[in-house]
Amino acid sequence: MSGRGRARRAAAVLLLTLTGQAAPALAATPPAGPTVRGSGVVTWAAGAQRLGAGADRAYRLIVKVSAGGSDLRVRLSNAYGDRPLTVDAAHAGLQARGAALKLHSNRALTFGGRHTVSVPPGEAVWSDPLPGRVPAGTRLAVSLRTPHARGPATGHQLALTTSYLGRDADPGGDGDTGWTTATNSWWYLDAVSVRPAHPGAGAVVALGDSITDGWGSTPGLDRRWPDDLARRLRADGTGVANAGMSGNRVLTGDDGDPSAGRRLERDVLSQPGVRTVVLYEGVNDLKAEHGAGADEIVAGYREITRRAHAAGLCVVGATLAPFKGWPQWDPDAEAVRREVNRQVRTGGGFDAVADVDRALRDPRDPARLRPALDSGDHLHPDDDGMRAIAGAVATPSRNCRR
Known part of the structure; x- marks a missing residue:
């Protein structure tokens, strides 16, 4: 089959700096389903x-x-x-x-x-x-x-x-x-939510797969790329939530591992104070045994973007990083990846683009991760690679509303 049709299958005291005041008698948000928003x-x-x-x-x-x-x-x-x-x-x-x-x-x-x-x-x-x-x-x-x-x-x-x-x-x-x-x-x-110290501050949610989930980063040190993004945005009080899920796909899933689109409401839109979603998924779709084509993956991006825009969010789309050397890589999958990236850069309907491919690829072989950023499996970046992804994410203005 063609590259479009297939590919082989991321000593403060609760410095809650406590005021000593009695807790206000406010009611909890009623348990009306996972789409209910908290405050803050x-x-x-x-x-x-x-x-x-x-x-x-x-x-x-x-x-x-x-x-x-x-x-x-x-x-x-x-x-x-x-x-x-x-x-x-x-x-x-x-x-x-x-x-x-x-x-x-x-x-x-x-x-x-x-x-x-x-x-x-x-x-x-x-x-x-x-x-x-x-x-x-x-x-x-x-x-x-x-x-x-x-x-x-x-x-x-x-x-x-x-x-x-x-x-x-x-x-x-x-x-x-x-x-x-x-x-x-x-x-x-x-x-977890807070009422932010900075007036008007909002939050960014990273919607992704195992790379966003942090696979390949050092356990226990908070070196996933959303952690690095959080450190970068800390000065203006922006919250960063990690909605990465290992193995996740844009298009398909099941009840225990829903697709990005099926979990968008629960994991992104229901979170309080969200202004921006960074969409970095698709490699699991194209490297599957019966891989999706570029047009199918980009159509999935557009549907997620449409729903996020309808909820008033800005959307940052990310290009897919190379993965030559991973067992499911082949030339057909690479052709799909490059076409997905071309469409993300030129016509994905996003408010901004994070060019993760450019940040991570090896200049000598653009189908591969740069060796210094590779965790060793040729798909998941290491700690330095995670920092490079965070550096590629330019979040739109907090005032960007649809």
């Missing part, structure tokens, strides 16, 4: 996936916020559950080391004024605002207990960050007692 601006997120079975245990989930601000909220997701998810304790604190938190930093979260919440199957719920401030770049620990949890759990598989589990651990404690098991996934937590 999303400062951390992870694309929701189906994980293994839920269990009666506690979770201490370590995440790094991007933008700082006040009134921290967390979103708990039961997107893949087949029964209600009960959380009878939820806390937020500052990580000290491992599962231990900075002394006196752990604060109880409430939902509609209550410490217990039931999240219906397929839905999500935001916590009430937690008074105080959290600085940009904070390593936050969100601790949950899920008594009697059964059935499919919702979370994010490739965290590249160590979190902690325990059957007898206390989510409200500061110490590491009872946190007996490490996990490399995030469970039930899929977003």
